[in-house]
Amino acid sequence: MESKFKEAVSGKSERCNDTDCEKVADLLNAVVDGEVTAEEQEFFNAHIEDCISCFESHDKQKLLKGLVSGHLKRIIVPESLALSIKAKIQETV
Numbered sequence: 001m002e003s004k005f006k007e008a009v010s011g012k013s014e015r016c017n018d019t020d021c022e023k024v025a026d027l028l029n030a031v032v033d034g035e036v037t038a039e040e041q042e043f044f045n046a047h048i049e050d051c052i053s054c055f056e057s058h059d060k061q062k063l064l065k066g067l068v069s070g071h072l073k074r075i076i077v078p079e080s081l082a083l084s085i086k087a088k089i090q091e092t093v
């Protein structure tokens with residue numbers, strides 16, 4: 001568990017800075033809900049392309065939301081895969 005955390009932290013690219021990460025963390029929920037402006041979305045996209053840790057938290061958030069609201073059904077994902085992803089998320093949180 002601890003090594004995973006360190007990995008995420010050291011995986012930050014040099015272009016990534018903490019202020020941006022904080023902004024992205026603030027935007028995260030709104031982005032997942034699709035409630036951001038085009039400008040915010042652009043900033044968010046650009047950041048998670050460079051920042052592994054923000055990308056991972058966005059991915060996790062998106063997956064959780066999808067699983068909860070059932071949006072994953074629109075994508076063709078085998079039930080077993082969805083469940084194993086869910087289990088993985090719970091392991092790493």
Ligand SMILES: [Zn+2]
Nearest residue numbers: 016021051054
């Ligand atoms: Zn970041």
